[in-house]
Amino acid sequence: MADRSLSPALRPFDAVGGWTISAVDSLGRFGTFFVEALIAIATPPFKVRAFVDRINYIGYRSLLIILLTGAFTGMVLGLQVYLTLVRFGSEAFLGPAVALSLIRELGPVLAALMVTGRAGSALTAEIGIMRITEQIDALTVMALNPMRYLVAPSILAGLVTFPLMTAIFDVVGIFGGYLVGVELLGLSPGTYFGEMQTFVDMKDIMTGFWKSVSFGVVVTWVCTYKGFNVGHGAEGVARATTQAVVLSSVLILVWDYFMGSILP
Amino acid sequence: MIKVEGLRKSFGRQPVLRDLDLEVATGSITVIIGRSGGGKSVFLKHLIGLLRPDAGRVLVDGVEITHLTGRALDGIRRRYGVVFQGGALFDSMSCADNVAFPLREKLRMPTDEIAKRVEAALGQVGLEGVGAKFPAEISGGMRKRVAIARALVTEPEIIFFDEPTTGLDPVLVNTIHHLILDLHRRFRFTALMVSHEIPEIFEIADTVAMLHEGRIVEVGPPAAIQASANRVVRQFIRGEPDNSEGH
Numbered sequence: 001m002a003d004r005s006l007s008p009a010l011r012p013f014d015a016v017g018g019w020t021i022s023a024v025d026s027l028g029r030f031g032t033f034f035v036e037a038l039i040a041i042a043t044p045p046f047k048v049r050a051f052v053d054r055i056n057y058i059g060y061r062s063l064l065i066i067l068l069t070g071a072f073t074g075m076v077l078g079l080q081v082y083l084t085l086v087r088f089g090s091e092a093f094l095g096p097a098v099a100l101s102l103i104r105e106l107g108p109v110l111a112a113l114m115v116t117g118r119a120g121s122a123l124t125a126e127i128g129i130m131r132i133t134e135q136i137d138a139l140t141v142m143a144l145n146p147m148r149y150l151v152a153p154s155i156l157a158g159l160v161t162f163p164l165m166t167a168i169f170d171v172v173g174i175f176g177g178y179l180v181g182v183e184l185l186g187l188s189p190g191t192y193f194g195e196m197q198t199f200v201d202m203k204d205i206m207t208g209f210w211k212s213v214s215f216g217v218v219v220t221w222v223c224t225y226k227g228f229n230v231g232h233g234a235e236g237v238a239r240a241t242t243q244a245v246v247l248s249s250v251l252i253l254v255w256d257y258f259m260g261s262i263l264p
Numbered sequence: 265m266i267k268v269e270g271l272r273k274s275f276g277r278q279p280v281l282r283d284l285d286l287e288v289a290t291g292s293i294t295v296i297i298g299r300s301g302g303g304k305s306v307f308l309k310h311l312i313g314l315l316r317p318d319a320g321r322v323l324v325d326g327v328e329i330t331h332l333t334g335r336a337l338d339g340i341r342r343r344y345g346v347v348f349q350g351g352a353l354f355d356s357m358s359c360a361d362n363v364a365f366p367l368r369e370k371l372r373m374p375t376d377e378i379a380k381r382v383e384a385a386l387g388q389v390g391l392e393g394v395g396a397k398f399p400a401e402i403s404g405g406m407r408k409r410v411a412i413a414r415a416l417v418t419e420p421e422i423i424f425f426d427e428p429t430t431g432l433d434p435v436l437v438n439t440i441h442h443l444i445l446d447l448h449r450r451f452r453f454t455a456l457m458v459s460h461e462i463p464e465i466f467e468i469a470d471t472v473a474m475l476h477e478g479r480i481v482e483v484g485p486p487a488a489i490q491a492s493a494n495r496v497v498r499q500f501i502r503g504e505p506d507n508s509e510g511h
C-alpha cells in the first residue's frame with residue numbers, strides 16, 4: 001500500500017517493491033498449497049468416494065468435447081499434412097506424420113486445454129462457491145481437512161484422467177486423419193497404419209504420457225488453488241475462474257515446451 | 265469454560281473487535297446480542313479458530329487456542345458443533361447426507377446407526393421426509409434447520425450458533441428454542457449463541473452479553489440486562505431508532 005508521507009520520487013520504487021513482495025508471497029502460498037495437498041494425498045484415510053466422483057467430474061463429463069475436438073484435429077491434420085506431403089511425393093508418410101504430431105504434441109496439449117475449459121473452470125467455480133458460502137469453513141470446524149476432501153481427490157483424478165483423455169484424443173484423432181487421408185483422398189489403409197507402426201516408437205508415446213500426467217497435476221493444482229483462495233462474492237468467483245483458466249492454459253504451453261526440450 | 269481476554273481484530277483500517285473480554289461458563293447458554301455489522305460473527309470465528317486475532321487470547325478449558333494449528337486445533341474442534349449464519353450446508357449432498365456427514369466422517373459410526381440418528385435429528389427440527397432433497401430445493405428456513413440438525417446430531421460439548429433462528433417464523437423460533445433447551449437439559453452442552461430474537465432469548469439464556477463497538481459493554485443474567493441502566497443496551501433491547509449516529 002502506498003504510504004502517503006512518501007516523497008513522489010520514491011513512489012514508483014515503493015510500488016515495484018510492493019508488487020514484488022506480493023508476487024513472491026502468492027508464489028509461496030501457491031507452493032505451500034501444493035505441499036499440503038501432497039501431504040493429504042500421502043497420508044490415510046484416502047477418500048475413495050470423492051476420488052471416484054472427481055474422475056466422473058473431470059474425465060467422464062469431458063468425454064464428448066474430447067471426442068469432438070480429437071476427431072476434427074485429426075481430420076485437419078490429415079488434410080493439411082497430406083497437401084504438404086503430396087508436393088514431395090511422400091504422401092505415404094501421412095500416417096506417421098499425423099500420429100507423431102498427435103501423440104507427442106497436439107494430443108496432450110489440446111486435450112489438456114479442452115479439459116481445462118470444460119472441467120477446470122467448473123472445479124474453480126465449485127470450490128470458490130464452497131469457500132464463499134462457508135462450506136469449506138464448515139469442513140474445517142468439523143476437524144476435517146478440506147485439502148483431503150476437496151483438493152487431494154481432484155489432483156489425483158487429474159493425474160489419472162488427463163492421460164486417459166489424451167489417449168482417447170490421440171486414437172480418435174488418428175482415425176480422423178484416416179478418414180480424410182484414406183477415405184477421402186485415396187491413400188491405401190495399409191500404408192497409413194503400416195508406416196505408422198514403423199515410425200512411432202514407445203518413447204514417443206511415453207513423451208505424450210508424461211506430458212499429460214504433468215498437465216493433469218498442473219491444471220488441477222491451479223484450479224483448486226484459485227477456487228480455494230477466491231475473493232469476495234460472485235464477482236470474486238468469476239474472476240478466480242477466469243484466472244484459473246488463463247493461468248492453466250499458459251502453464252500448459254510453457255510446461256509443454258519445457259517437457260519437449262528435456263524428454264527424448 | 266471459554267475465556268476471552270483482550271481480543272482485538274481489524275480488517276485493513278477498520279477495527280472490528282477492540283479489547284473484547286468474555287467468560288462463558290461450562291454448561292451455560294450465553295447469548296450475544298448487538299447491532300448488525302457489529303462483529304458478532306467475526307467474534308465467533310475467533311472462538312472456532314477460523315480467524316486469528318491481532319491481539320488477545322481465547323482459552324478453552326485453560327488451553328489457549330489462538331496459536332494452535334493442525335492436530336492440536338482439530339482436537340479442540342472435535343468437541344465443537346457450529347451453526348453458521350448462512351447454514352453452510354454442502355450443496356452437493358442431500359439434506360440427509362449433510363446431517364450424516366459428521367457422523368460418518370468425524371465419528372465413524374456404523375451406517376445403520378447413522379440412518380437412525382439422521383432420521384431422529386431431522387424429526388427434531390420438524391423436517392421429517394425432507395432428507396432426500398438437496399439444499400437448493402428447500403426454503404431458507406428449512407436450510408437453517410438442517411444446519412441446526414447437523415450441528416446437534418454429533419452431541420458436541422460446545423455449540424456455537426450464529427443467528428440460528430433468523431428468518432424463521434415465530435412458531436419455528438419457539439420450536440428451535442425449545443429444542444435447544446431440551447437438548448441442553450439432556451446433554452448439558454455449553455452454548456454460545458448470537459441472536460436477534462428479543463425478547464425470546466431472555467427465556468432461554470443463562471447469560472446475555474451485549475457487543476457494541478468491538479467490546480462487551482454489558483454482561484449478566486437476562487433479568488439484569490433487561491433492567492440495565494446502560495443507554496446502549498436499553499436502546500437496543502427496546503429497538504429504539506438510532507438518533508445519535510448517522511447510519
Ligand SMILES: Nc1ncnc2c1ncn2[C@@H]1O[C@H](COP(=O)(O)OP(=O)(O)OP(=O)(O)O)[C@@H](O)[C@H]1O
Nearest residue numbers: 275280298299300301302303304305306307349427
Ligand atoms: N473477512 C472480512 N474481511 C473484511 N471485513 C470483514 C470480514 N468479515 C467481516 N468484516 C467486517 O467486520 C464487520 C463485522 O462483521 P460481522 O459479520 O461480524 O457482523 P455481525 O455482527 O455478525 O452482523 P450481523 O448481525 O448482520 O450478522 C463488518 O463491518 C464487516 O464488514
Ligand SMILES: [Mg+2]
Nearest residue numbers: 304305349426
Ligand atoms: Mg453475523
